[in-house]
Amino acid sequence: MKPYYRPPPHMFWLHRKPYFMFIIREMTSLFIAGFCLFLLVFIYSLGQGRETFDNMVAFLDSTFMIIVHWIVLVFALYHTFTWFNLTPKVMVVWIGEKKVPEFMVLGAVYGGWIGVSIVIAWLILY
Amino acid sequence: MLKHDILIIGGGGAGLRAAIAIGEIDPELSVAVVSKVYPMRSHTVAAEGGAAGVIKDNDSFENHCMDTISGGDWMPDQDAVELFVKKAPEELIQLEHWGCPWSRESDGKVAVRPFGGMNIERTWFASDKTGFHLLHTLFQTSLKYDNIIRYDEWFATKILVENGRCQGVTALEIRSGKVQAIAAKSVIICTGGAGRLYPFTTNGSIKTGDGLALAFRAGVPLKDLEFMQFHPTGLPGTGILITEAARGEGGILVNKDGYRYLQDYDLGKPLDINDPDHPVKKSMELGPRDRLSQAFVLEHEKGGTIPGPYGHVVHLDIRHLGEKIINKKIPFVRELATKYAGIDPVFEPIPVRPVLHYTMGGIDTDIDTATVIPGLFAAGECACVSINGANRLGSNSLTELLVFGRIAGEGAANHAKNNPGPDISALESQEKDEQNRILKGFYQKESGTENISGLREEMQEYMDSGVGIFRNEQGIRKTCDKLAELKERFANIKIEDNTSTFNTEVTVALELEGMLEVAQALSHCALDRKESRGSHQRSDFTGRDDDNYLKHSMAHYTGDIPKIDYKDVIITKWPPAERVYGR
């Protein structure tokens, strides 16, 4: 008896597409975290008076920063969609004797998301 | 030397139930479960339809007894049947308490379904994976007991008898190739059936009847081996079972013209499938298995069956049940038919043909599961108590594992408490001999030309042709001769693999060695039973002959041709009568 221990495959996430997509999903969280940090800095600058805030806005108004934000948006969307799509697995909702079908749970989270987005858009735009 | 109070060979339903029974009785008793596969791989896992036990108010013990006895063509021992029927509900409830996910009625009570040969719905079920749930519930429950010690993937090779008592076994640790004696004050054999004696079977590859050979060689007679059950609905090619529950739920069998041919074979008149009384119990499709399988052969001779790539078939039609019921009650049937027959039974009928399914006979035990050797017990499909007689009713077997598994556990525990420890030095010498035998004859076998699978296939072919659904003297004799020849040729088998780690060529050879022994006993029992009863149908002796053969066949090991004699069937309340279905 001399069992053979196979070394775990090197960089397993390159071996199959599902693993690769998973790693991408994990990586997007870095971008989300980065954006959150940035948002905090942004709000902080708002508290530092008009001048700091104007500098901040000017800094953001460059092609480079706009591209960066587009990239972050794409990742944020990927992150959101992939996680939202997994919610029915995590949340099994029973109403009385009936299991709420997966598409209703999905509908609810997407509905909620759109709802909140509308409220925020309304707050910003008006 | 490894030592335990009780040793159980087999981790299927029967073995695990016995182990738990001992665990419950006394946590001080050390129990070894020796199994050639991990317990949850045991073939109990494949049982689909359900387990019978009287639970509903409209049912009675009397009914269940009567169905079982007439189903077995008056061969079952009636005291054993009564005990079995009485204990059945307790055992099934016990399993419920351990967590078995029985299917339920809307009020939360356990649901029951109709089964072949039963006059009323009394088969408990867990969807159509009853055996799977039963086995996993037992296995997982067994993990709770610290005194149950498992020897997973150890292959028992010999029963050790010393001083007239059974004192343990020798077993081969497959992983290392080492043969060791394991001493015990009592031993229970729970090794399952021997379906693999035949080429076309619902039984998994592990069902090679090892325990039968072990007991036989140790000097325990094998009882009623000629009664082998053919199930009427196996998938052609693979032999995968389509459970009787498909017919219990209302499925019908039709020939090439869509005609319910069973009505031509004294199984009653069909009711329309839309009739609220369909399916009628103990009639037509819900007749007993032996009669249905025989009807297939007769219909085939009449030209009514449908040719296919793996021989002729008939159609099992469940389309009228509708997708919803099929998915709810028999989803596994749909899965198996779709996967292995390439047809979706919601839209097409399933091609089926009779397939070897169950070993009614087995190791001779008394009603307490004890064999003639003190300290040696047997339970489950490998044993013959006997409650199944000449034909087992579907769903009686899973219950039998529980009822008699438990009785065996209790008997073995009791025996272990009242008997002295093993004679170690004598066992050591037996251990040496067995180590030598396995080493010289298998692991280090030199020369040899016979191919193992070739021999096995020849044996299976002759079993099928000589001792199949219908038999006659000439055919059985041919098989007997063939088996004698194969046994001789076995001495000259070729084993290419001489390594010791997980050598499955050796285990397969050991299995074949035992199978040849059992096959020979079976064929000689069949040769000597000159009547037709239940699953043993002789075309040269067509009637049942109670005067001469209302007796159990007993095959005794001689080293050569087995010696056959007889033992009376125990009749208590139900005198032999005609077996009637559908009229």
Place this chain on the structure above:
Amino acid sequence: MGKTIELEIFRYIPEIDEQPAYRSYEVEFEDDWVILDAINHIKDKMDGSLSYRWSCRMGVCGSCGMMINGIPKLTCATFLKDYYPKKVKVEPLLGFPVERDLVIVMDDFMTKLENVKPWMIRDKDKEKTIDKGEYLQSPVQLEKFIQFSMCINCLLCYSACPVYVVDNNFIGPAAIALAQRYNLDSRDDGQDQRNEYIGKHEGIWDCTFVGECSKVCPEDVDPAAAIQQAKVTNTQNFVKSILWPFGGKK
């Protein structure tokens, strides 16, 4: 007849081989052959030394899991025709030590299975004797756990799980799903005991929700869902234990 397919099989016999190697076999097959049929054919007719596990050949005993072209499968439920004319690479399940050829060492799983206490644990006052009959359980209550009870312990999910393959300390999908199976059973009161074990770091929190375990599961057990649901329950319990009076105990 007539079609042949090449199987490239992982071979390792510890007493002979220092290192594993692949050996190729050409097998003539029929369209209804599963991979296990081909492997049996090789053992019976071509090379008796090949070792592997199998029994039921109907996808229910859980013995015959192997890596087929890199993906864990039950070989008795995977058809050759779906690969033909490409060759089929057969390896032992990933993430486990290899005993020999296609046989893995599964001791690790057996220990973990036992550790999740996969048996009924009932409060003393709810225990009843056999003569009192069955515990009532409505079809809806049954529905809540039945899916997680369908696990056949084939271990495909472990091989599909990169977390387990990289670090064997992870309790893993099947064992956690079975813990959930009992946790969600209306007849059971053992959640606290089981959660103590699966709530550890190597338990549910090691899972990063790759989700492949559920995809390879031949019984649609969906262990990934079981793990995430366990995370939700454990978090709720944790929060309750801090915020609720008396630790939120009933």
